Amino acid sequence: MSAVLALLGSSRPPEGFEKPTAEIFDTACLIGSGDFCFNRIALYMFVAAAIVVALFVLAFARPRLVPRGIQNLMESGVEFVRNQIAVEVIGHDGIRFVPLLLSLFFFIFAANILGIVPFFQLPATSRMAIPAFLAVVVWLVFNAVGIQHHGLRYFKNVLFPPGVPKALYILLTPIELVSVFLVRPLTLSVRLLGNMFAGHMLLTIFFLGTAYLLAQWKTVAFGVAAFGLGVGLVGFEILVAVLQAYIFTILTAVYIGGALHPEH
Amino acid sequence: MRTLLALLAQVEGDVSVIGRGLVYGLGAIGPGIGIGFLVGKTVEAMARQPEAAGTVRTVMFLGIAFVEALALFGFVLAFVI
Secondary structure, three states: OHHHHHHHHEOOOOOOOOOOOHHHHOOOEEEOOOOOOEEHHHHHHHHHHHHHHHHHHHHHOOOOOOOOHHHHHHHHHHHHHHHHHHHHHHOHHHHHHHHHHHHHHHHHHHHHHOOOOOOOOOOHHHOOHHHHHHHHHHHHHHHHHHHHHHOOHHHHHHHOOOOOOHHHHHHHHHHHHHHHHHHHHHHHHHHHHHHHHHHHHHHHHHHHHHHHHHOOHHHHHHHHHHHHHHHHHHHHHHHHHHHHHHHHHHHHHHHHHHHHOOOO | OHHHHHHHHOOEOOOHHHHHHHHHHHHHHHHHHHHHHHHHHHHHHHHHOHHHHHHHHHHHHHHHHHHHHHHHHHHHHHHHO
16 A cells, blocks of 8 residues: 555656656757757658648549549548538638648648658657647638738627627627637647647557566566557547547638638 | 545655646646537537537537637646746
8 A cells, every 4th residue: 555655656757667758759850950950840741741742643633533542532531621611611602711721631630640650650740830830820811811801890890799788898809809819829739739749648658668567577467458558549549630630620610711701 | 635645745756747737637627527518518409400510510619629728728838837
């Protein structure tokens, strides 16, 4: 009992176990140094972009009327983003945002899935730079769409939504100001970062723990269990990679839709 | 209670780790309950009126984005403090 308590009360890992820290995300510079550092994350960003471009070129360079193979796969992806996200959320004038939403969806998915692809094994979205950049792009797009369609009335619609008692504006306007212009891009980027960061950390801990537990005979059973759970978590990471790409895209559509039709 | 105090008295090492864990853990309670309610009610609404599923799903994601913001603040603060 007291041994268990001692173990629980200690924030130190057991003897000989190298605890993974956030430093596993600090990859060494491949090219350059200091502020102009081209590291693994930057490389993977280009890899993710190249994968998406290659998939689309392969699928649609010589399109056939009756799609086969990869064209079939990519067409179902395009159809999903167009029907389930753009038209469903924004409406029929959402068709012209399909290129943006499609690029976001496939790029984020490719960048996420690199976390479990052998020999890559680090999601490109697990550092703040890429999610933050994508969120800034989305922020610029939905504000630009709102200003383009409603002019300065866009800000009036956002900050002073109609149909609300006048006195409530004292409470409502500051909340709307913060939530629309500050919290939206922040949560959009941190949600993606947090999920990929935590997922990668979880996998690292499970597989380091497996290696540590398998090294001693008395803990081999726990090591096998940890390995099994780790394999299960890899499957879970695939789900998270798809889900986060979907949530990022659908929230982008919701924000654009809100700027287009402020009544809903 | 006494065992808990004994446990706390034995805490050693980098104590700020516990604070970070608490910041995120406590920050995740509310959003966890909130998202549970939200999705449960959404499923209920979808089952009652399947033709409204699209609209309901969109509003659900918007609601989740609001609710989850608090948990994400906890995640960020755990790194900041």
